[in-house]
Amino acid sequence: MTIRLLLVDDHAVVRSGLKMLLSGQKDMEIVGEAASAAEALSETERVQPTVVLMDIGLPDQTGIEATRAIKIKFPDVKIVALTIHEDEEYFFQMLNAGASGYVPKRAAPEELITAIKAAAIGEVYLYPSLAKFLVRDFLSTEQPAGEKVNLDGLTEREHEVLTHLAEGASNVEIASSLVISPKTVERHRENIMRKLNLHSRSDLVRYAIRKGIIKA
Amino acid sequence: MTIRLLLVDDHAVVRSGLKMLLSGQKDMEIVGEAASAAEALSETERVQPTVVLMDIGLPDQTGIEATRAIKIKFPDVKIVALTIHEDEEYFFQMLNAGASGYVPKRAAPEELITAIKAAAIGEVYLYPSLAKFLVRDFLSTEQPAGEKVNLDGLTEREHEVLTHLAEGASNVEIASSLVISPKTVERHRENIMRKLNLHSRSDLVRYAIRKGIIKA
């Protein structure tokens, strides 16, 4: 079964390139083109494509709005975003609008083809640089690496020891890592704890993560 | 910069096939192999790979547990799941465990290579048949995706104890808080540590923060 494609992009050159690229695919057929959101909707109605390749930057509306409009009228039509934008915001909005795929224009041609085929059979292709956003959202664990400023009154060495401590290393492990005696490590740890008013390794771990000294 | 790979699969034949397949890649180098979860962990420590190719069905533990263990000890090591399983359950668990990619064994070789490269630069490759699950999850829960039940295999009580442990409480403090014996707290702690393959309070703290169980 051939995949019926509708190309939506306001640049004729881009559409031509896509036609050139995709015409080599036996199982695909380009059944229509559109240069605006309004046209995209009417063309979808007219040609009943399997998959719509949707640009985001369109003259009248955004491709996001066009996607939403198409999915409301034709829920079975799959839409793959093909755009220069690689930021989280557009990506999430396209997903919310109902897109079945998201491919940056810089992607390799094979990736676009994979995305189209995936969309056609009800699956979803996400470009790796965008997929990570979704996974991060899924894990919902925000931990943007904080500034590595050193203003807690610790000395250079103490800071170094703290890093190891926070990573869960034992005194002996740290000693061997820093090539000093375990007793010295202990000494540093005591000083760190006194300065920071902490009293356990668990406290040190949380402190270090809060300060961005280590990642969780 | 070459990508250092560790292959984890209990079938030697599979590993051989992967070596054959990946040896053609100039920017990749296979630096180790493992046939079990335990071996995976020790090999990771030994060879410090960039990316671990992780099977799920392993003799001693699941690849999910192995992934969790590796990510806790070596957060920077990227892990790509390579498995015969294509169901939602395993997929979500691997993501929760910290995987940077998920590729079914039936996928095309190029897709595996893409996934490895994506993981190596901190991105995420998700196979289309799995990606749709994540998108559906994203759309259904809209904001608080992921972390809702005990995907880590802990019981209700253990989860409760873990929270206190992660906050730095001692056994005695937790005992008095939960109105049980310190010995019981210890019992729970042991079970938690065994299930999560952790061995110190510091590990527990980092685990809990990563999971969003407590804030840093």
Next chain:
DNA sequence: TTTCTTTTGGGGAGTACACCCCATCCGTGC
């Protein structure tokens, strides 16, 4: 020069932890 800080290290006391053993009670499932 003298003082202070940093880094290095040892001894020891008391506590907490990590990891084993054991058992009982209770509810769910077969």
Next chain:
DNA sequence: GCACGGATGGGGTGTACTCCCCAAAAGAAA
């Protein structure tokens, strides 16, 4: 009924940790 897992506890062993004491060398600051 019986098995099974979960929650509850006790005992013990060895190690690691937390916190005190002490000191000395090197370098910066007074």
